[in-house]
Amino acid sequence: MVEHILNLKNTALNDINLAQTLSELEEIRVKYLSKKGEVSLLMGKLRDLSPEERPAFGQQVNVLKESLEVALYQKKQVLEDQALLLSMASEKIDVTLPGYQFYQGSLHPLNQVIEDLEDLFVGMGYEVAEGPELENDHYNFEMMNLDKDHPARAMQDSFYTDETMLLRTHTSPVQARTMLAKKGEPLRIICPGKVYRRDDDDPTHSHQFTQIEGLVVDRNITFANLKDALLKMVRHLFGPERMIRLRPSYFPFTEPSVEVDVTYIKKDGSIGYIEILGAGRVHPNVLRMGGYDPEIYQGFAFGVGVERIAILKYKIDDIRHFYTNDLRFLRQFKGVNK
Numbered sequence: 001m002v003e004h005i006l007n008l009k010n011t012a013l014n015d016i017n018l019a020q021t022l023s024e025l026e027e028i029r030v031k032y033l034s035k036k037g038e039v040s041l042l043m044g045k046l047r048d049l050s051p052e053e054r055p056a057f058g059q060q061v062n063v064l065k066e067s068l069e070v071a072l073y074q075k076k077q078v079l080e081d082q083a084l085l086l087s088m089a090s091e092k093i094d095v096t097l098p099g100y101q102f103y104q105g106s107l108h109p110l111n112q113v114i115e116d117l118e119d120l121f122v123g124m125g126y127e128v129a130e131g132p133e134l135e136n137d138h139y140n141f142e143m144m145n146l147d148k149d150h151p152a153r154a155m156q157d158s159f160y161t162d163e164t165m166l167l168r169t170h171t172s173p174v175q176a177r178t179m180l181a182k183k184g185e186p187l188r189i190i191c192p193g194k195v196y197r198r199d200d201d202d203p204t205h206s207h208q209f210t211q212i213e214g215l216v217v218d219r220n221i222t223f224a225n226l227k228d229a230l231l232k233m234v235r236h237l238f239g240p241e242r243m244i245r246l247r248p249s250y251f252p253f254t255e256p257s258v259e260v261d262v263t264y265i266k267k268d269g270s271i272g273y274i275e276i277l278g279a280g281r282v283h284p285n286v287l288r289m290g291g292y293d294p295e296i297y298q299g300f301a302f303g304v305g306v307e308r309i310a311i312l313k314y315k316i317d318d319i320r321h322f323y324t325n326d327l328r329f330l331r332q333f334k335g336v337n338k
Contacts, residue, residue, distance in 0.1 A: 106334035131174035139173035144253040157198040167196035179290030186218040210306035217299035226300035254280025277304035
């Protein structure tokens with residue numbers, strides 16, 4: 001039996017040594033070490049041996065198995081190295097070919113406007129505040145002086161998910177949340193973000209658009225502070241020669257309220273005005289619900305549509321261009337200076 005094991009070992013090692021390919025080597029492994037291979041069949045002969053002979057025989061078979069496994073592994077390494085060298089010799093790389101060109105992306109034009117205004121107002125001492133887009137009716141409407149029966153709610157036809165939750169119709173609930181968090185302390189914030197209203201999709205309207213709202217609450221805040229902030233923003237966006245005009249208007253959360261127009265040059269060279277945003281002094285009820293005593297604190301707020309600013313700034317004729325992901329449109333804004 002010992003002689004049989006030795007002959008089997010020599011035969012297997014010779015087969016391994018003569019193998020020329022990895023597939024041949026795998027066939028040898030299966031022949032000798034698989035469950036039905038030659039080495040496994042040897043273990044079946046244990047039943048024919050006496051109890052005294054079995055331990056020595058089993059040990060010899062295990063030594064045989066380990067020897068073949070080591071030989072197979074070493075031969076496999078040699079064949080893999082040979083295959084790699086052969087592959088490298090047969091494959092040629094033309095180093096003169098141009099490399100792959102990876103195109104660098106750019107900020108979306110709306111994000112360019114948002115970041116530009118964030119830089120401006122942060123430099124003026126404001127903080128950037130954010131809040132959830134799926135908002136509670138309490139923050140979206142009631143804390144903005146729009147109770148459940150207020151007729152002005154019809155001005156902002158909304159997407160409700162249930163009786164109390166909706167996609168926010170403006171970023172004003174961020175102001176409400178921030179006032180409550182500040183607990184009566186002065187604040188200066190801007191709130192950029194997406195808002196949603198049921199509206200027709202046409203060149204000037206979209207059911208989703210982007211706003212930036214600003215809020216300042218402190219002692220001795222006057223309308224002059226509001227006008228100064230708006231004039232700085234307009235001149236930063238459109239040029240130092242621009243002027244603004246404030247027209248009386250109505251918003252439930254500000255009193256008094258104004259529409260803000262900015263000057264532009266008409267084709268005939270004359271000066272005209274175009275509306276760009278709404279603003280006003282914070283309504284006393286909004287201050288009170290936010291935790292501020294309106295006898296001590298005053299504030300102003302404004303809200304501007306980012307799409308409207310981008311349309312005027314970049315002379316775009318259709319708001320839907322911002323949301324179609326057309327690369328021909330978006331590539332025009334790569335490298336555009338703020």
